Amino acid sequence: MATKKFMYVNRKAPYGTVYALEALEVVLIAAAFEQDISLAFIDDGVYQITKEQSTDGIGMKNFSATYKALGDYDINKIYVEKESLDDRGLTADDLMPLVWEDEDDDWAEKPSIKIVSREEMAAVLAAQDVHYSF
């Protein structure tokens, strides 16, 4: 099959709605199709990858650890919008350290997250073939 550039646009906070979880389920399935996969976290979507999420008080499963597994599926293009973090009083330090191992560089562990400006994000979005938003 042809290879296309798939962009998963995540703009909603986790747990309040199911969109973050069910988007992640698509990403995991997509990994088997050997397509070019990117994830964008914009607006409240940045809360999906904050570290130290704890769902003990709400009776729901904490699925945030699954984002850490994305590197194992060679999903390592994760774009986070700086303006979205700034507006929410967050910084890159508030996010989970998502990483992948570069086969071509002696399996060196490298960061998957790229913090980009809104302008850069717009350019990233424009370069895709398919945009999934949930």
Next chain:
Amino acid sequence: MATKKFMYVNRKAPYGTVYALEALEVVLIAAAFEQDISLAFIDDGVYQITKEQSTDGIGMKNFSATYKALGDYDINKIYVEKESLDDRGLTADDLMPLVWEDEDDDWAEKPSIKIVSREEMAAVLAAQDVHYSF
């Protein structure tokens, strides 16, 4: 049964979601319970009572005429927030002329809609016993 002050808070545009329609269905049933009923239209809720709605292009039933029937059920306290209209470039003239007939005044036709300021709306909301929002 006791009489309570019921307030229906309508804050969403019609048709994009079902909330306006299903809220109206509750109001119509409520009329039979002889309670003190008020409706508030705030934020995008003001689009629920704009005149000349036409649903020919979207395949959905136009239920806006039902608001005009509320007067027949003695539901005549309809509060519309002025700031919500202003923000959307709307005026009272853009709304359906909702009226009721005053039994105690020789069935004179009187307007049901009161355009109120945000501050007045807050006072109206505070004076209720039950707040329904959909």
Next chain:
Amino acid sequence: MAMLHIVNKSPFERVAFKSCLDHALAGDSILMIEDAAVGATDGTIFSEELKAAMADKSVYVLGGDLAARGVSEDRMIDGIKVVDYAGFVNLTVENDTTQSWV
């Protein structure tokens, strides 16, 4: 690669429409459907922002959704084009990709 941005949320209710405008590029098209149709109205707290975007982007509204919310076409911002569902389909064809700002 021109993109069609489909927005279905009222600009007075959610940040999605603003976010769409913040990420659309020159040459892109924006189509307002469902509750977003009210964003076509001139003289609102949102209209100047949309007009600014129209300097280098094309803006469309689904006529059926506009009419359903009681907004007549003569209240629209000048330059917004009204389309029906056939026009919606054509916009998805004419642009290389589509993105829904749900």
Next chain:
Amino acid sequence: MAMLHIVNKSPFERVAFKSCLDHALAGDSILMIEDAAVGATDGTIFSEELKAAMADKSVYVLGGDLAARGVSEDRMIDGIKVVDYAGFVNLTVENDTTQSWV
């Protein structure tokens, strides 16, 4: 008649939270649940507006919802009180009425 305002929408995503603040009266209480919990964070584009409301209103957040979104309590605006579901119930009892800003 003191009112409990329950808000469940992120202030960065929808107008509901702002609308709640615009209609709450002095002496009322505001409880943030679900996605609204992120509104408790200090240093955001929304925090000054919430602080202003706290001059004459009490503000609470459901701790479980705050933790689920990765916001630790030391990042909160000073003076916001964290409650659990029992505290939520008590707030509905202590106030004469409740309104949900859905």
Next chain:
Amino acid sequence: MKFTVMINEGPYQHQSSDSALQFCRAVLAEGHDIFRVFFYNDGVNNGTRLSVPPKDDRQLQKEWSQLAKDHSLDMVICIAAAQRRGLMDASEAERQGLDANNIIDGFHISGLGQLIEGSIQSDRTVIFGD
């Protein structure tokens, strides 16, 4: 105190069902009474018995059902909302000429008047929605 609780969203898609479930449990734990739980709009979808969520996820429809049984709660699904969305009990399915029904134990189908009456009879009405 007596509570009526209304839920306007279905399970999983929005947190409303989770929040309302935890709230109802806390109401009972604090020694209050639940006069009625009313499921309206997509909230009616909380009442299906055909749900089989992943084993490691919560089982919302079954948890509501269990709560109703444990505390003899009056849990009402709005008939008009249910008809639009395909929630049926045995008698309503038969009346409509349908070949199946899908409601779970603990819920029953009735009219919107039950909501109004609930709010009249209760000291507090609390609403969970989107």
Next chain:
Amino acid sequence: MKFTVMINEGPYQHQSSDSALQFCRAVLAEGHDIFRVFFYNDGVNNGTRLSVPPKDDRQLQKEWSQLAKDHSLDMVICIAAAQRRGLMDASEAERQGLDANNIIDGFHISGLGQLIEGSIQSDRTVIFGD
């Protein structure tokens, strides 16, 4: 051109289902092909046959079903989303030990891979959601 359309909300509660239905009809009327319609999240609720809306309202689930029949469309309900929400076909209901099923003709249940494959095979992917 070939289209894949994804619908992420159920019928009636949001306009997504209406908009997607009209869009699909227009795609076909304009002479294009629909490779697949994929129902995800609450979108799976479009596939119930137990719905009986008011006579003067649109019959969304039946209209989708009819569209599938008239144009031999491939309309897929995501299995994981369906299991959470209680949408079952006969074989899945049997496999889960359930006593009823509720899917309407024209829909079938399958995995998320069908969505990805649809987007790979199609020239355009268009999404309708909340």
